[in-house]
Amino acid sequence: MIAERVAARDWPEISGRLDEDGWATIPGLLNRAECRSLAALYAEEAGFRSHVVMARHGFGRGEYRYFSYPLPPMVAALREAIYPRLVPTANRWMDRMGLPAHFPPDHRTFLARCHAAGQARPTPLLLRYGPGDHNRLHQDLYGHHVFPIQLAILLSCPETDFTGGEFVLTEQRPRMQTRAEIVPLGQGDGVLFAVSQRPGTGSRGSCRVTMRHGVSRVRTGLRHTLGLIFHDAA
Numbered sequence: 001m002i003a004e005r006v007a008a009r010d011w012p013e014i015s016g017r018l019d020e021d022g023w024a025t026i027p028g029l030l031n032r033a034e035c036r037s038l039a040a041l042y043a044e045e046a047g048f049r050s051h052v053v054m055a056r057h058g059f060g061r062g063e064y065r066y067f068s069y070p071l072p073p074m075v076a077a078l079r080e081a082i083y084p085r086l087v088p089t090a091n092r093w094m095d096r097m098g099l100p101a102h103f104p105p106d107h108r109t110f111l112a113r114c115h116a117a118g119q120a121r122p123t124p125l126l127l128r129y130g131p132g133d134h135n136r137l138h139q140d141l142y143g144h145h146v147f148p149i150q151l152a153i154l155l156s157c158p159e160t161d162f163t164g165g166e167f168v169l170t171e172q173r174p175r176m177q178t179r180a181e182i183v184p185l186g187q188g189d190g191v192l193f194a195v196s197q198r199p200g201t202g203s204r205g206s207c208r209v210t211m212r213h214g215v216s217r218v219r220t221g222l223r224h225t226l227g228l229i230f231h232d233a234a
């Protein structure tokens, strides 16, 4: 089901958006019931390898939990189905930036590479924000092996479950001020975005664009997200 749903998307269009902007939304990737059941996992004791209280690390305010292996079936299915769709873009980006990394066509092979290099801890996570919580701009780098695109899915419903809490992306280009963009997301929508660097075209030809992401302050209610990073952590 997840595989068919992912296959039905217009991947050439999504790749074009990623090349142009460094991010692309996938509207309605999960339905409301799926969002609810994933968000409900947050309260369960089992299934997670660690719990991070963001304020303790200067990451912002709010909390998140990394899943342990085996991942919940829906999370595993999303990771496996989406990765191969992103590989052509990821490899093109590496070429354009003159970086040697080359990503294999299936996720299992890429994970084996991460694990052999000591990056063996799963990175998919659930995040939870209440009133006043926010996520400071950051990059999800967890070791040498970095797949350059990641996915976040909004599990809560804006205006109904929470207010505020916008997904924010910034990009920095050489010799320019930082630009910020708010990504409009509804419940169940996914956003694909550059983890750290992507190729761009600047005034002097091609350049590297540095991206960061975060979440603006949640005003009211509770906001849950699922984060899917394709490399594992050291």
Ligand SMILES: O=C(O)CCC(=O)C(=O)O
Binding pocket: 127, 135, 140, 151, 152, 167, 213, 214, 215, 225, 226, 227, 228
């Ligand atoms: O909560 C969000 O929308 C962003 C979560 C995040 O930082 C991530 O998925 O890597």
Ligand SMILES: [Fe+2]
Binding pocket: 138, 139, 140, 213, 227
């Ligand atoms: Fe993140």
